[in-house]
Each structure stands twice: as C-alpha cells, then as structure tokens.
Amino acid sequence: MTQGRPTMNDVARSAGVSLKTVSRVVNGETTVAPALVARVREAVASLHYRPHLGASMLRRNDRRTSTIGLLLTDVGNPFSAMLHRAVEDEARPRGVYVLTGSLDEDPDRERELVRAFARRHADGLILVPAGPDQGYLALELPDGVPVVFVDRPAAGFPGDTVLTGNAAGAAEAVRHLIGYGHRHIAYLGDLARIATARRRLRGYLGVVEDAGLPPTVVGGLHDTAAAEASTLDLLRRTQPPTALFTAQNLITIGAVRALRRLGLQHAVALVGFDDFPLADLLDPGVTVVAQDPAEMGRAAARALLKRMDGHTAEPREIRIPTTLIPRGSGEIPG
Amino acid sequence: MTQGRPTMNDVARSAGVSLKTVSRVVNGETTVAPALVARVREAVASLHYRPHLGASMLRRNDRRTSTIGLLLTDVGNPFSAMLHRAVEDEARPRGVYVLTGSLDEDPDRERELVRAFARRHADGLILVPAGPDQGYLALELPDGVPVVFVDRPAAGFPGDTVLTGNAAGAAEAVRHLIGYGHRHIAYLGDLARIATARRRLRGYLGVVEDAGLPPTVVGGLHDTAAAEASTLDLLRRTQPPTALFTAQNLITIGAVRALRRLGLQHAVALVGFDDFPLADLLDPGVTVVAQDPAEMGRAAARALLKRMDGHTAEPREIRIPTTLIPRGSGEIPG
C-alpha cells in the first residue's frame, strides 16, 4: 500500500498537472488558476501528501527550518523548565519549534550540542553558556545564525544577552537584613568558575563594606548537603552570624535544614537568592530575592526572533530585575 | 569571505580527491587509503566543512535524522521536566537529540505538534496524550516512525505505553490510612476527562468499598486555590473526615494550606499522590505516593530507541510502580 510517502510528483500525476504547479499551490503562490488549485488540494488531501521540508530547504534560497535550539543548564531543573516554557510560548505563534539540551556546566557538552543543532539547521540559538568562551560559535554556526545568551555573559561571539540583576539583587538582600539591625551577615555560596556566583558575591561585599561590617564568606557549596553541613559549622562558631544570605536555591534549602536542626529558624535571619515552591509554607516562610525565569525566557526568545527577522544592530544587554519577597525569615531582627 | 558554507565538492577540490572519497571519509568508511584520509581530514578542518544533514538524509536509504520528538503536558512543570531530562539522558549517548513541545491538554495542539515534528523528520515520538484518540497519527506520520505513549493510554494507534500504577498507588494510600485507624477518608481530585484521574479515583473507591467505609468524593479541582477552598468546606462539615487522600500535586498543596488555616495539620491525616520538593520540610512532613517521572522517561526512551533500531513486536505496556513515602502527615491516627 505505502511504498514510502507520496512526493510532489505523485500529487502532480494524480491531479493531472505539472510538478511545478503543485509546488506553487503548496507554497501558496497566487499565480495559479483556481480550478487547478482545487484539483491539487484534492490530490494532496487524498494522498495525505506532506511536503518534504529537507528537500525544500536544500533547494530554497532562504533555507529556514523554523526550528531554534535552546541550550540550558539542565532541562530538568525548575528554573530552566520555566525558562523553556516561556521560550516555547513566544516561538509557538510564529510556527517555530524548539530543540532542547542540557549542558550540565560542561563546556565540551556545550560545543557538542551547538554542533548537533547547527547540523539540524537551527535558525537560531538561545544559550546559557557553560564554558568561559564562545569563540567556537563562529566555526560551528553558519553565517547569519543569531545567538542570544541568557543568565551569563558570553565571550568571543556577538549576541544579545539577557541577565538577571545578580549584584543588585544580592545587594538588596543584604541591605534588607541590615535594615532589620543585623551587623554580622554571612554569605553562603558557590564561588566557582561561574560569573553569576561572583556577581552575587560582589553585591554582598559591596554593601557589607559600605556599611563597615565584617564580611563572612563561605564558598564552594554545590548542593544541599554541603550547604547544610557548612551552615551547621558556621552557627556553632563562638561568634556566629545573626543573619545568612544564601546565594542560591539549593544552598538556601540546606541552610533551612541546618537552622531547623539547631532550632534556630526563628532566631537567625535568612534571605535566599532564587525563589522556590512552597517557600511560603515553611515556618518561618523563607524571604527570597526572586529571579524571573519566565521573563528571561520571553526576553531571550523575542530578541532571537527579531534577529531571525533580519534585525541587525549592536548586541544589546537586557537586564531582568529581581524582586525581594518578604516571608518571615528575613524579617527576624538582629 | 564566506559565500555560504563549503560543500563536499569544495573539500574534494581542496584535497585533490573525488567527491565520493570525501563522502567515504566523512562517513567513516574504512575502504580509503590512510594517506587520502589524512588529506581529506585536513581539508575538512581548514575549510571548517560541516556535512549537510538534510542533503545526506535526502539521498540516504535509512533517512534518519537522529532526532526524536517529545510532547509533554507542559515542559515547565516539574514532573514533565524530570521526565524530559531522563529522556535526554537516554538519547544523548546515542547521538539522538530532542524536539520538545507542550500540549496543555489540548488535542488540537497535540496534532499540530505531531505534524510539525513529522515535517522535521523526527525518527520517533514520545507522547503524553492530550486527546482521547490518536488515530490521526497514521496520517501525519510516515510509515515506520514509532510512537511511545507515556502516563496515559492511547487509542487508535499502536505503540508501547509507559504507565504509572495509578489505581494501585491510590489504593495503597487509602490502605495506609485505614491502617492508622481511619474510617472516614475523603478523596479530593480532578474527575475530569483525564484517564489518570479516573484511575486514581477507582483505586480509592475500590479499597473504601471493600472496607465497608462511606466514600466522600470532592472532584473538579484544578488548582491550589480551588483545592484549598474545597478542603476548608469539607472540614467545616458537621461530620468532617478524619483523613484526606489528595489525588494530585497541586491539590495536596491546597489541602496543606487549608489544614494550616484551621490549625488541623496535626489532627487530620493526609496522604497525597505525587511527590513534591520540600514535602519533608513542612510540619508535619507530607506523606505521599510518589511517582517516578525519571524512570518513566527512561523506560519510554529505551522503548522508543529499541523500536527505532528495528525492534518489532507487539506493543508492550510498561508499568512503573509508585512508592509510598511516610513523612508524618499520613501517620496521624484516626
């Protein structure tokens, strides 16, 4: 019955017209007699003909696939997932579909995925950079394929960049704690390679120094367990801090666990960077500086689609502000 | 400088060999003299040649793109996101990449996305069905493109199906509550179209009836707010239940909020279907019947890849068991 799917030629034969006429109808050209259009449409329907995008792409001049690539830290984490959803929502009305992949902070994986998506003729890329340098993009990507960077600045390749107010958000958190009378505020975070972490630390240090307070920095925390352990150590010191600023999601949760274990959750103040579900249901509710991943995704997708439409201008830097959400843990006086 | 990217012909000219020899080298065929291989490799590198997958696909017999489509309820929700990640992890070592999309329980959207992915020559699909019938797949998909269904059974198209033990999990939750002495256990859930919800309700009803207990069913709950309101109503009745079984994530959270507001969180027992982050940090910890989205994703991807490898056998039904995780709220005696 089916020996491969039907081609334009099959449709042409079935409709009694030439191949080219079918092509014209399928592509919505208006220079075809209505009677022929109808015959072709009928044949298309009865044969269940679907145009072969690859073949069309090969011959066409514009060579668009209406597909973009989205390279995230980890498609499974809630932050990435919300960003992903926002990108899809912007792309959907344009008939643009999304290839996705997780980089796990691995620069090799970043380049591998870029190459894979380039081979699949993505019209553009949205990238949360894992590596320190994106110069390779010039080699992997055909000319004219735009890239928008998200959450971290890129190096070596031009593109719009969507960033959160990392330093500003951290500064706001620390100022909030100072406003409640705290004079000894500790920073818990991941000081690693990642530019994001450094910016948050800078925000903390700036405010603490301006206020003439002693900085306490605990770095190198990558997961909940490490954060919990470090927080326990910190609070058992002879001069423990009266307030904590945790620079990331998982670290905040580790700190909450530690405070519980010591029964200090109503005694030591806490503000975390990044919101998380149910933060309001804990006791006390956890005060956070929330990012807006959905807005970041929307902004990135809009910037990319604009470039794909031929918009050429100097790469822009788009900054999405953070919001401090007081829920109790950050309003414990010092 | 760049007038389009280089083709195999450019490489052949640059290396002083024939087009076909380049093709052989690029495709890793072993019947080429080492000296020529080296010359071709060099030319490939210096010209930054990248093979044109579309053209290759067009001519090749097997016509594979090493791309699969993943159609989820909502890429932004944690359950879908974890499933997505597991699929990616299975596909990655095979050099298979993933097109993703959200259906939002909309059958039209389901068909639209299937068509879009088929046009992009996905080698296979993993689908969380939104609509009641998947018969259209036979028209939209080329012959031989396998589909694996996840989380819900499909109709009208053959394919492996990965399901959670919905009825069994619900039954276990209710039995757990009965084991703690409860005789009046209410069901809160979404009774809508969705097969999943009906199965959970069936699990509840089966156990309750077998135990000779009166069923109390509150349905039509779609979000946290509705669940909170309904729970409040329920607990203010003259004969309130002593235990709640909430059939879904968001409903569980709504119920938790309601119990808090009434100060009953240590008096009324609660078991929820679906785990959620921080369930253990609440007071009391929330006992749940946990699904395993990662295992569902792995199973689906493995089944799909096997079919893509030519495995032909009767479609299988793969059932991923649930796990009851006691954390406190389900162990309050009745």
Added chain:
DNA sequence: TTGAAAGCGCTAACAC
C-alpha cells in the same frame, strides 16, 4: 498562467 530543465549537497549503485 503553466511547464521543462537544471541543480541544491549528498549517497547508492556500479564501474574501473
């Protein structure tokens, strides 16, 4: 307005 021929970049089939 419609059609015939050429060819996009690549690989299958068959020479040499």
Added chain:
DNA sequence: GTGTTAGCGCTTTCAA
C-alpha cells in the same frame, strides 16, 4: 581502493 553517474524531493530559472 577510487571515481563516475544518476537521482533523492524540491525550487529555481527560463521558456512557452
């Protein structure tokens, strides 16, 4: 081992 020829399904170019 290597090269030549034909052609995948479609759009371009140009002629009718």
